[in-house]
Amino acid sequence: xxxxxxxxTIVRGxxxxxxxxxxxxxxxxDLAIEGRVIHAVRRHGKYIxxxxxxxxxxxxxxxxxxxxxxxLVTKWTRVVFHLDAGTLVxxxxxxxxxxxxxxxxxxxxxxxxxxxxxxxxxxxxGRRGRxxxxxxxxxxxxxLGNIYTDESLFRAGIHPRAQAARLSRPRLRKLHAAIHDVLxxxxxxxxxxxxxxxxxxxxxxxxxxxxxxxxxxxKPCPRCGTLIRRIVLGQxxxxxxxxxxxx
DNA sequence: ATTACTACCTGACAGC
DNA sequence: TGCTGTCAGGTAGTAA
Numbered sequence: 561x562x563x564x565x566x567x568x569t570i571v572r573g574x575x576x577x578x579x580x581x582x583x584x585x586x587x588x589x590d591l592a593i594e595g596r597v598i599h600a601v602r603r604h605g606k607y608i609x610x611x612x613x614x615x616x617x618x619x620x621x622x623x624x625x626x627x628x629x630x631x632l633v634t635k636w637t638r639v640v641f642h643l644d645a646g647t648l649v650x651x652x653x654x655x656x657x658x659x660x661x662x663x664x665x666x667x668x669x670x671x672x673x674x675x676x677x678x679x680x681x682x683x684x685x686g687r688r689g690r691x692x693x694x695x696x697x698x699x700x701x702x703x704l705g706n707i708y709t710d711e712s713l714f715r716a717g718i719h720p721r722a723q724a725a726r727l728s729r730p731r732l733r734k735l736h737a738a739i740h741d742v743l744x745x746x747x748x749x750x751x752x753x754x755x756x757x758x759x760x761x762x763x764x765x766x767x768x769x770x771x772x773x774x775x776x777x778x779k780p781c782p783r784c785g786t787l788i789r790r791i792v793l794g795q796x797x798x799x800x801x802x803x804x805x806x807x
Numbered sequence: 808a809t810t811a812c813t814a815c816c817t818g819a820c821a822g823c
Numbered sequence: 824t825g826c827t828g829t830c831a832g833g834t835a836g837t838a839a
Contacts, residue, residue: 563832606833622833624817636817654816656833689809698834705832754832755819774832795811797830 562621564672564703565746566757566765567606570627573760574601574608574648577629581643583612588639588650591661593617605668605702618662624756625650625657631762653756672703673743680736684724691727691735692720693794704739707752710774710799712739719807720791720798745770773799 562570578598585594596612603609608627610617619627631649633640639650639659650659670679683701687694694700695709704712713720715738718731727735751757751765754775758764768775772782777790781801791798 566832620833622815623831652816653818654831656815656817658834687808693810696833707832752832757832 562606562625562751562757563705563708564603564606565708565743565749565767566751566759567603567608567621567703568673568747569751569765570621570760571601571603571608573629574610574627577646577760578610578643578648581645583641584644585642586639587642588637589659591617591659593661604665605671605698606705607665609665615661615663616665618658618660618665619650620658621652622654622656622658624653626652626756626758627760628758628762629760668698668702669700670702672701672708672739675701675736677733677736681729681732684727684732687724689724690720690793691718691722691724692796692798694724696794696796703743706796706798707754707771707774708739708742708746711742711771714773714799714801714805715742717805719802719805720793720800722807773801775799 578601582597583593593612598610598612600611606620608619628649630646631651633649634651636651636653637649638652641648692709692713695704712735716735718727718735746752746767749765749767749770750759750763752767753764754768773788776788777799778787781788781804784801784803786801786803788799789802
């Protein structure tokens with residue numbers, strides 16, 4: 561479910577409520593963090609990181625995870641953090657989400673929103689394979705998922721099957737700008753809510769109405785009117801405009 | 808290094 | 824109603 565803009569939106573909501581709160585009791589998972597204080601909340605790729613005294617809790621929402629401040633408890637609630645004031649509720653329909661106490665964060669690639677253009681272009685040296693699966697690889701660049709990969713490639717005019725190593729420097733610079741712009745606009749819109757995603761305050765995002773290709777198979781391209789195609793690439797549904805996007 | 812396949816788990820939806 | 828199959832915003836493990 562959540563990609564970088566959704567995780568960023570959730571983290572902003574958590575950061576407004578959690579720092580300074582003490583975890584009094586954890587219900588639903590054996591984490592042994594009772595009594596610890598949450599000092600800060602940050603994002604690391606698609607991970608939500610709670611900095612506690614003496615460690616950090618890394619939470620990954622995978623497909624259907626939600627983290628809500630004072631959220632309602634439902635049949636899909638998996639963990640409730642009881643705080644000295646209020647609660648933090650973790651809900652996860654498909655139970656793919658993970659929650660681990662760590663000393664070191666998982667090593668992944670540079671953040672898709674923070675990576676400088678020059679570094680981004682250089683990362684492609686020596687890479688084989690097609691561009692879309694590469695962008696989805698979190699050890700290459702972290703934060704992009706299926707929605708924003710498709711949307712970024714559309715804006716950059718790059719076909720998802722294009723060979724990464726064959727892209728010219730100008731096209732890579734354009735891709736860098738496209739990724740940055742799409743993510744920035746999506747964060748401003750509070751993320752994309754297609755079915756499950758809500759922020760830490762329970763609000764839906766609105767960026768889904770701005771999607772040009774994702775989820776728009778057989779609908780006209782907003783730029784040229786050609787019908788958007790859906791193919792499967794790297795086992796993922798992939799949407800693109802065959803006129804605007806070239807290999 | 809890259810790709811394919813399986814698996815994790817649940818719900819929505821289409822078609823019969 | 825209900826069955827079957829497909830799809831879903833993610834990622835790990837294994838094999839080729």
